Amino acid sequence: MSVAKRIIPCLDVDKGRVVKGVNFLNIRDAGDPVEIAKRYDTEGADEITMLDITASHETRDTTYKTVESIASQVFIPLTVGGGVRKIEDIKKLLRSGADKVSINTSAVENPSFVKEAADKFGSQCIVVAVDAKAKTDKENSWEVVTYGGRKRTSIDVLEWTEQVTEYGAGEILLTSMDRDGTKEGFDNNLVSKVSSGISIPVIASGGVGNLDHLIDGVKIGGAEAVLAASIFHFSEFSIKEAKEAMKASGITVRF
Amino acid sequence: MTQIAVIDYGMGNLHSVSKALEAVSQKESIVITSDQEVIKTSDKLVFPGVGAIKDCMEAFSNDLKETVLEEVKKKPTLAICVGMQMLLESSEENGGVEGLGLLNGKVCKIQSNKDIKVPHMGWNQVNYLKEHFLLKNIIDCSYFYFVHSYCCPSSKDALTETIHGEKFVSSFAKDNIFAVQFHPEKSQSAGLQLYKNFLDWSV
Numbered sequence: 001m002s003v004a005k006r007i008i009p010c011l012d013v014d015k016g017r018v019v020k021g022v023n024f025l026n027i028r029d030a031g032d033p034v035e036i037a038k039r040y041d042t043e044g045a046d047e048i049t050m051l052d053i054t055a056s057h058e059t060r061d062t063t064y065k066t067v068e069s070i071a072s073q074v075f076i077p078l079t080v081g082g083g084v085r086k087i088e089d090i091k092k093l094l095r096s097g098a099d100k101v102s103i104n105t106s107a108v109e110n111p112s113f114v115k116e117a118a119d120k121f122g123s124q125c126i127v128v129a130v131d132a133k134a135k136t137d138k139e140n141s142w143e144v145v146t147y148g149g150r151k152r153t154s155i156d157v158l159e160w161t162e163q164v165t166e167y168g169a170g171e172i173l174l175t176s177m178d179r180d181g182t183k184e185g186f187d188n189n190l191v192s193k194v195s196s197g198i199s200i201p202v203i204a205s206g207g208v209g210n211l212d213h214l215i216d217g218v219k220i221g222g223a224e225a226v227l228a229a230s231i232f233h234f235s236e237f238s239i240k241e242a243k244e245a246m247k248a249s250g251i252t253v254r255f
Numbered sequence: 256m257t258q259i260a261v262i263d264y265g266m267g268n269l270h271s272v273s274k275a276l277e278a279v280s281q282k283e284s285i286v287i288t289s290d291q292e293v294i295k296t297s298d299k300l301v302f303p304g305v306g307a308i309k310d311c312m313e314a315f316s317n318d319l320k321e322t323v324l325e326e327v328k329k330k331p332t333l334a335i336c337v338g339m340q341m342l343l344e345s346s347e348e349n350g351g352v353e354g355l356g357l358l359n360g361k362v363c364k365i366q367s368n369k370d371i372k373v374p375h376m377g378w379n380q381v382n383y384l385k386e387h388f389l390l391k392n393i394i395d396c397s398y399f400y401f402v403h404s405y406c407c408p409s410s411k412d413a414l415t416e417t418i419h420g421e422k423f424v425s426s427f428a429k430d431n432i433f434a435v436q437f438h439p440e441k442s443q444s445a446g447l448q449l450y451k452n453f454l455d456w457s458v
Contacts, residue, residue, distance in 0.1 A: 003419055004378045004398060041443065046378055072274050077400060077441045097270055099441060122306035124374055124402040170374050170402070199367040201376050224372055254378040254398040 004254040005218050006046035006225035007242050008079075008203060009232045011036060014054045016062045018233065030233040034069045040232065041074040043239035046254060048074065049102070049173070049227060052082030053148070064096045071097020081129055081173075090117055094125065102173055104129040105146040108153055108160075111167060118168025127203075128169040132157045132190055133177045142190055149177040157190070158197055165198045172198065173227065176206040183209025183230075191221030203227050211237060211245040218251050257283040259454070260297035262323060264289060265314040268440075272303050272335065275440035279451040291322040299453070300330050304337030308362070308405070309349035311337050320355075327357065331458050332432050336403060339427065339434035348405050358427050358434060360410030365403070371420035374404045381415045381425050381437065389433050389452045390415075397445040399425070399437035406436060431458040 011018045011033050018030040030036070037048050050070070052063045060083070067080055080093050081102025090101045101121075107114050107128050118126045131149055132142040142157040161172050174194055176187035186204045195202040201224035204217040208228035217226040231237050243253045259280075261273050269287045276285045286293060294300065302323070304311045315323075326332075327342075334342050343354045346362035354362070367373035378398040383390060406423035417425035417436075427434040433453065439446035 002379070003372075003375060003401070006377050071271060075275055075278070075440060075443050075447060077402075077438075094268065095270065097274070099268065099271065119307075123404065124305065124376070171376060196369065199373055201372045201374070224377065 002252055003224075004046070004252050005223075005246065006203075007214065007239055007246070007253070008047045008049050008225050008227040009040045009045050009239065010049045010051060010205070010227050010229040012051050012053045012229060013063070013066060015059050016066055019053070033066050034073065036233065037070045037074050037078075040239055041076055044243060044255065045076060045239045046225070047077040047079065049079040049081070051102070052080070054082075064092060067093060067096040067098050079127055079173075081127070087116060087120060090121060094121065100125045100127050100171070102127040102129045104131065107164060108144055108146050108155065111163065114164050114169055115167040118170070123168045123170035126169050127171045127173050128161075128164045129173040129175065130157060130161060130194075131175050131177050132187075134187070134190075140189065140193065145177055149180075158193060161194050161198050165200050169200060171201045171203060173203045173205060179207025180205075181230075182207050185209065185213040186217045186221055186223075186226075188216055188221040191217060191223050195222040195224075201225065211242055214242055215246055215249045215251065218246065219249065257299070257454075258297045259283055259285050259299045259301060260294050261285065261287045261301045261303065262289070262294065263287050264311075264316070264319055266304055266306055266311045266337070268305055269303060271440045272301060275447060276301070276450050276454070279447050280454055283454055289319060291319060294322055294326055297326075298330065299456075300326060300332040302327070302332060302334040302338040302342075304335065304339070304341055306337065307349055308337055308340055308346045308352050311341060312352055315341075324355065324357075327432065330431060331453070331456050333453050334432065334434035335440075336436060336438060339436055340405065340407070342427075342432065342434055343407055343410070346405060357432060358410065358412045358429055360407040360412065360424060360427070362405045362407050365406050365423075366420060368420070374402055375406070375419040376402045378442075379417050379419060379437075381417055383415050385414055385428075387414055387428050387433070388456050389428070389449055391452050393445050393448050393452075398442070399435075399439065399445060400441040401425075401437045403436060
C-alpha cells in the first residue's frame, strides 16, 4: 500500500476555451473547460491542471471565472498556471478556488518569487513548471526554456529543479519541449534524472500519444504523476482506460 | 436551521471546504466566519488550516482562540489538515510549536527517501482502526487526497491510519471532535460522503 500514482488531464485554455495545438501550432478547439473538467472528474481523474495559455491582461478575469466555476463543481485538486507573476496573482487564483498554482517564467526571472510564494501560501500549493529542452552540444543535459519554449535560458534543468526544491516548491511539473505535442512519449531519461535528484514529486508532461507512454513515465521515468492533454480531450482514451492499463502493469492507482 | 461555521482565521482554503459542504447540504446553512458571536451561535464547527503551523497558530488571535477552544469542547467539530495538527499536543515544524492539546499525539516531519516523496501529495488509502459515524457509507481502504510534510505517527485518539513510508494517523476521533489529515473537500465522492456524514452527525 502506498500513495497512488496520479493521472492528471491538462486543459490548455485560451480565452475561456480548451484548445490543444501541436508544438503550439494548429490549435484545435476542444470545448468548454467546465464541462470537460466535470467529465474528467466523473471518469476518475486524480487532479486537473488548467493552463491559461493566453494569460494576457485582458483575459485574466475570464480565467478567474473559469477557475471558480470548475472549483465549485469538481471536488478534486485543481492546479492553475499561466501568467502567474505576482503574489497577488496567486492569492486571486487560490481565492477563486485553485488548490495549487503553477509558476513558470516568473520563477526563472526571479527565483526568490518561489521562496516568497512558498513562505506565504505553503509549499503544498506551489508547483514550479519547468519547460526543458535537450542541449544540442551535450548528451543527457537539458536547459530551461521560458515563454512557452521561445526563449532559451542556458539554466541547467537538474540544477534548477534542485534549487526550486530548496526554495520550497511542493512539486515539479516537468515538460519536455522536445516531446510536447509529438505523441512520441515522455522524455523518460529527463524525467528519471530530475525525479531521482529531488525529494518532491515530479509530474511528467509532454509527448503522450498512447497509454503505454503513461506507464513508461511512472515505471521508467519514476514520475509520481503523469499529465496528458490531447489523448483525453478528443476521447481517444478515457481516464478509466488509462487507469486500467496502469493497474494491469502493476502500478498503484486509485479507483 | 442548522448552522455550520467554517472558522476563518486567515489561513486555509475555506472556499473549497464550504463549497464541498454546500454540495452535500440539504437544509444546513454554511458560513465562513471569524465573528465570535456567529461561532457561538453555530451548531457545528469546521476548523481548516493550510500552510505552516506556526503561521496558523499566530494568525489565530487570542480572543478568537479562546472562543473556539470553548466552543470546540461542546459542538461537533471537524478539523482539517493543519487545523487537525493544531489540535494535537505539539509539532516539531518551525523549530517546535505548542498545540492546543485537545487530541493526543505529536506532529513530526515525514522522512523522505528515494521512493518516499515529501510532501506526501496525492491519493492514499485510509485504513480503519475503529468504526465511526463519520465513516458511514465509505468503504475501508478508500482513497483520500493528502498533501502534507508533517504527520502524527501515533495517538490514543487514532481512528484511521495510512502508510507513506511509515504508518501515520490519518484521522482522529474523540467525543465531539473529528479530525482528518487529508482533504475531504478534494477527495471526490468519498470526501463528499464524509462531509455528508458530518452534517448528519449528532453527538
